[in-house]
Amino acid sequence: MEDHHPVPIFLYHRITSGWRAARPGDTLRDFRHQLDLLDQWGWSSMSLTELVECTRCGKTINTSVYTLTFDDGYRDLLDHAVPELEKRKLKALFFVSSGLSNACWLRQRDPMPELFRPDELRDLIRRGFEVGCHGATHIRLNGLSRRQLVQEIIDAGEMLASACNGKIEHFSYPYGAHDDAVRSAVREAGYLSACTARKGWVAADSDVYQLPRLSLARALRCGFPPFPRSR
Numbered sequence: 001m002e003d004h005h006p007v008p009i010f011l012y013h014r015i016t017s018g019w020r021a022a023r024p025g026d027t028l029r030d031f032r033h034q035l036d037l038l039d040q041w042g043w044s045s046m047s048l049t050e051l052v053e054c055t056r057c058g059k060t061i062n063t064s065v066y067t068l069t070f071d072d073g074y075r076d077l078l079d080h081a082v083p084e085l086e087k088r089k090l091k092a093l094f095f096v097s098s099g100l101s102n103a104c105w106l107r108q109r110d111p112m113p114e115l116f117r118p119d120e121l122r123d124l125i126r127r128g129f130e131v132g133c134h135g136a137t138h139i140r141l142n143g144l145s146r147r148q149l150v151q152e153i154i155d156a157g158e159m160l161a162s163a164c165n166g167k168i169e170h171f172s173y174p175y176g177a178h179d180d181a182v183r184s185a186v187r188e189a190g191y192l193s194a195c196t197a198r199k200g201w202v203a204a205d206s207d208v209y210q211l212p213r214l215s216l217a218r219a220l221r222c223g224f225p226p227f228p229r230s231r
């Protein structure tokens with residue numbers, strides 16, 4: 001039987017053009033360097049939909065592939081990251097919250113960052129990228145009432161689908177916070193997968209509603225890639 005290659009899903013937030021990066025390793029220069037490395041290693045990009053399809057169907061992945069995801073929907077990704085992805089013909093998914101004007105975490109930031117507008121989300125989909133749901137107001141979902149879960153998971157996805165004129169098939173738990181009730185609500189809402197903030201690689205038997213992710217910047221500092229193998 002062929003070896004199944006575990007797949008890293010890389011998690012990004014913001015890519016900045018200057019030295020004032022939101023986090024170390026998140027400048028455009030770092031991002032280009034990271035993509036260059038993946039290219040030099042001969043890795044290729046796979047969309048989250050393709051990866052989830054392989055995982056759900058038990059299809060063996062026998063090449064080195066990776067998946068790119070961006071959480072929160074920072075609008076300046078359009079200036080820096082998106083052109084870089086297009087130039088390299090890379091696939092990526094952007095997780096956005098549907099009701100971001102109500103998100104308290106954003107209002108606490110000064111200056112408040114701008115986020116994707118609906119027309120820009122539609123344009124991203126037209127350009128071949130994927131859009132996923134990151135809740136409605138970016139609050140921690142564990143411990144919420146059933147009614148709140150409906151708003152944050154089902155209503156948020158429907159709102160995004162209508163804003164994007166497209167399908168919203170993947171979910172990302174804000175702050176990576178989830179529990180049994182949250183995962184059940186995501187599954188029942190019809191999402192095909194959900195990403196966490198737990199570190200790890202996606203293996204053949206990974207739970208598609210608890211997909212681990214990696215920060216490539218952080219992983220490189222720790223000697224990435226270790227090229228794990230699962231049997």
Ligand SMILES: [Zn+2]
Pocket residue numbers: 071072134138174175
């Ligand atoms: Zn987030």
